[in-house]
Amino acid sequence: MNTELFGVVIIFLFSVLLAFPLGKYIARVFKGERTITDFMSPLERLIFRLGGINPADPMNWKQFLKAMLSINLLWFVYAFFALIFQDKLPMNPDGNAGQTPDLAFNTAISFLVNCNLQHYSGESGLTYFTQLFVVTFLQFVSAATGIAAVVALYNGLREKTTNNLGNFWNLLVKSTTRILLPLSLVVGIVLAFNGTPASYDGKDTITTLQGDTVQVSRGPAAGMIAIKQLGTNGGGWFGANSAHPLENPNYFTNIIETIAIILIPIALVFALGFYINRKKLAYVIFGVMTFLCVLFIGLNVYFETKGNPEIDKMGIAQHIGNMEGKEVRFGSAATALWSVVTTSTSNGSVNGMHDSLMPLSGGVVLLDMMINALYGGVGVGLLNYYIFIIIAVFISGLMVGRTPEFMGHKVEAREVKIATLVWLLTAFLVKAGTALAAYMVAHHPDVAWAVKPSAWLNNPSYHGFSEMLYEFTSANANNGSGFEGLGDNNIFWNVTTGIVLILARFIPIIGPLAIVGLLANKKFIPESSGTLRTDSITFGAMTLAVIVIVNALSFFPALALGPLAEYFSIK
Template sequence: MNTEILGVLVTLLLCFLLAYPLGKYIANVFLGKPTFTDFMLPLERFIYRVSGIDPKKGMDWKQFLKAMLTINMLWFVYAFLLLCFQGSLPLNPDGNANQSPDLAFNTAISFLVNCNLQHYSGESGLSYFTQLFVITFLQFVTAATGIACLVALFNGFKEKTTNNLGNFWVYLVQSTTRILLPLSIVVAVILAFNGTPASFDGKDSILTLQGDSVQVSRGPAAGMIAIKQLGTNGGGWFGVNSAHPLENPNYLTNIVEIISIVVIPIALVFSLGFYLQRRKLARVIFAVMTVMFIAFCTINIYYEMKGNPAIDKMGIAQNGSMEGKEVRLGAAATALWSVATTSTSNGSVNGMHDSLTPMSGAVIILDMMINALYGGVGVGLLNYFIFLMIAVFISGLMVGRTPEFLGHKVEAREVKITALVTLLSAFLIKGGTALAAYFYAHHPEMAWAVQPGNWLNNPSYHGFTEMLYEFTSANANNGSGFEGLADNNIFWNVSTGIVLILARYLPIIGPIAIVGLLAKKKYVPDSAGTLEVDSYTFGLMTIAVIIIINALSYFPALALGPIAEFFNQ
């Protein structure tokens, strides 16, 4: 067997083996059962006491969302101000300047919404202070926010009828202290022992083998890189992210980082089964996600290992399409990473996505358009829940019954919210891309947009794909990009910032509102006519819904970009 393929199989096997026990542990944490991290309880009680939080007080869905949105607004103001004045703050040995207001606006929102869309270069765009107290801080609390919101969904279906979705503050704290922090310490130690910097030293002068003297950035990177992966954040300490040899030194760290990207999202699927005592439902959801994930991995690995067609025509032997990839990792590992990072809302890269073959590029764009194949920490299942509601509604119409989900009737209000959330994604992606294409083609002289005529380094189909990818990444709260696009200007900073906000909070508000409405309804016991949502037949129905909705919504846009490029290469 090809050693690169073997590396992919080992990585995936380890992901699945680790996710199951982690899922059981996460369920036990939020069910209040004893766990090995109970030693964190005094710290949690101290946080509740200082913050004036009553951990025993429950919240309905409106109170839960109010708590979530208000603290997120406070985090945005905090992050924006620090980024605007980072040049005057301590821990800045390299003397990096303040961010401009539009860039600070985009950066603060991007990390606030667990996206990490970086319109700056990591080591030169931020100081150590803002890397730690803005970026790393937000990477913890925004991931914890996603998990907290998912636990609210669990609570809505745990009892037959309830108005209590739990306490947002408790879930936020426990997600940080019991899940994200312990796992980050483990990953950070592995990275540090493999060569990732973990000091506060400034740039170092290095003499290369060619005799050139270069300045190499350093800093306390290992901890930030650990949470960027585990929290499906993805923001790089260095500009080229995990393609940088200090951010991802070798094949071992590459495996560890890929596992870190997907292990919590997969574990949360199993947590649903343990928490609700519906393990078969969790297995069906896991199967649906994994079938599509494996299909996308297979396509990308095939095309990236096949090589570049243009080079084939020249009669030159290839070991995969290696443009934009690291030799120490190989084409297969980059192909796997490209799917793992876009199946979640992670956005980190170990190679340049702009250099992927056209079909691979189409796959990862579609992956972000679906935005529910494992998905971001917590919010991935919330996005998948929307597809579940659509599948339940259509199935109910097919058999002539009022749709039901886990003993609760799905009626007009829930369906309307589901439709709005579904239509929102297509509107933001296609509307944003159309707006960018219009300005690029017709108004290159617009000074406020900082010469939009210079956005693209690539013409025709690939240039369109770069713009489509940017808005798709923003809508999926992913953060990766086709870096042929010059995106650090007012147009892209503001437009993607707006998309980031809408695409983060409305798909959270929608499912939480639906769960809150369903949970208050009278419980309907199972009968002979009850739709079995934990059957593999319903799983196939969900796959069909995902394929049809995304094909109808996005095929024309994909046909204008990566598909057209594929047929014209």
């Protein structure tokens, strides 16, 4: 058991140690300074020339968002049709069928918005063509969109007064060529050398030692798995995601894949400090995020290694913890760690089934997704945190009776309204969605959908409620993990979560960028003794308090009905 705990500590430490230099590197890339990846610049120049892009063209926040939304719309249309007609396209050695329109709608949106809810199973629901040309492609560009958006935030914070948030096309391309591609290549090759399939061969049929004939799904998975971890995408090649022994073959790959989940999200916090030259601000933000994240990790490791009291009652040995839905090669501690980092960062990949977590660990991962800003999704996590900062600035300003300011700009009614609306949207989408689903289960159990509401829940009682709450929380956080017992491949879940996904992706990007664009346009007020310092520990504590209070107010009742009630029922 001790070696399992050492594993958890070393994974987290390594993630932070690697994220620091990576953050420095990312800042240099976007400042246009010399870096070790300058060999990519001929490729970038070629891309810009072929695409008709002038990477130096300035964009204000509206132009930036227009460019972002146009290309995202195009990606959606492309992905939707490719998924429907995948059975007629090449690279389908296993002869898998095309997706139904409602499933294709959900899948296309889900990968477009960096969420990767998967209402299908990878082995049978996609072809190699769609795994690569839709899923892998979107995993790169949706992560790059997130990074581009956060660099726009950096740009707005960096200048005293500016209209220019940077050129979206330039940021999108460089995020891909300088960050995502090089890191994915390294991780993908490490995986391939540890036994993850990388070739284009289809299913293999074998006769086992005992004489059964079984098939083994394979495919060019290693590269896709690398970007799904690094880009906070999370959608796996195989149905069981990184619990699958070919997707995550041993403890070493598990270390690499866990680090890959939080590496870029943490690096982007450090990059903020280097880019706008306010390192202390970045350290305070990092401190708040890490405080909560480490607390959550501690809780989950404790609950999972302690095991299930109901199984203790049966009188067997539960030395290695709650092993339902977990793999022996990782153990319960490493899966507990993964469950927290994957929900902190909106990644959503799993190396053990969240539906079978202990009640309170399930509650922790839900809360983690509700906050959705502890490092957060690549780029968008920091944007979510920025919303909390604006609210904290506003409340602090009221408390001390000064005009709220952030980074030398007055925060006024308009900005606070936007921040509040973005936050309220989160709470609304999660709770309204869950309420609607619970209503269907209770009052219309026999509607003739592909899966009837009466058959949605894989577990009764409080845990069944948690399954529905989890699905909408995950969709809203663009996380993509699930309490996978939920029967979600039917028109209700495909359409409702699809709508939640779109709103919860783009509004939390548009909102913060609008705020930063508006603020950056205002007159710069030099710091004075009367300024509220936002890079102090006091302000960090204030932001922490805001995060805790608004989340508790919004979500405590829902958590009480699901995980907390289940916990008290089996104590």
